[in-house]
Amino acid sequence: MKPVTSSLLLRNLFFTLLQPGIVTGLIPYLLVRNKVKILFSNPFEFQQYLGVLIWLLGIIILFHCIIRFATEGQGTISPADPTKRLVIKGLYRFSRNPMYVGVMLILIGEAVFCPSVALWLYTISVFIAVSLFVITHEEPRLRNDFGEDYEAYCRRVRRWI
Template sequence: MSMSLFLRNLFFTILQPGVVAGLIPFLIARKNFEHSADQAFQIHHYAGIAVCLTGIGITLHCIANFAIHGRGTLSPADPTKQLVISGLYRFSRNPMYVGVMLMLIGEAIFTQSTGLLVYSIGIFTAFNLFIVFREEPRLKKDFGTSYHEYCKTVRRWI
């Protein structure tokens, strides 16, 4: 992987999942995060961490797969040059979005924030609309028959 591709992936990782699953949730549930830091960990804290770490692992795996096999980034502004159907993409057409959703759900569990749960539902809705109306049509145009065949064998979500 070239240094340029690495830096572009780093930039878009910070910009997109970093903001969606990091900065905004922190701003929404700041008081809940601070309150959690002041008390002894309970079961919901451990569960939230486990779900969030799973999401981080999935997301980082997918970003690496995009760079190595797709020769691109997670950003629609700098998409992959090759259709990525390996790794977690054998089981879901959108595992990176699943990973981000797990991060958000983990944060909502950890903080027990209703606002963060509502935000997560809104983000899932936005993801789904973006995938159906923007991303899938672009992938059909860019990858044609390969993408069509892929869609026949792999579900959109899980």
């Protein structure tokens, strides 16, 4: 494992804020900002605590994956600045896409915390978009970049969970 350079750290920070930051932070906030103010002005109920737990699990998974991409893959989470090495350790032993699982848990946690039809529809739409992106773009690129190593990995590990 090579040490992470400051340039790689800055690129990861930038792409984290840009991609999952917008998808799991800005857009959901814009969808439910009026409800959030009301929720925070009242004591939390069970569903808010459950939403926070799901959200935290997603955050932990997402950051675990970002760190793996930087340290093992020597790249970032962005398709514009991909990893140089295939990452198959850590959570990647159980899912080929744990980062997306983390993102979905963040969104599900937000939708549980602040129930909104718009937020649930957005969460479902993100899952559909991510699934299509993984199947049509990421998997073919990984097959091209890593060849038989990626094929063997696909035979051992499921796409999601």
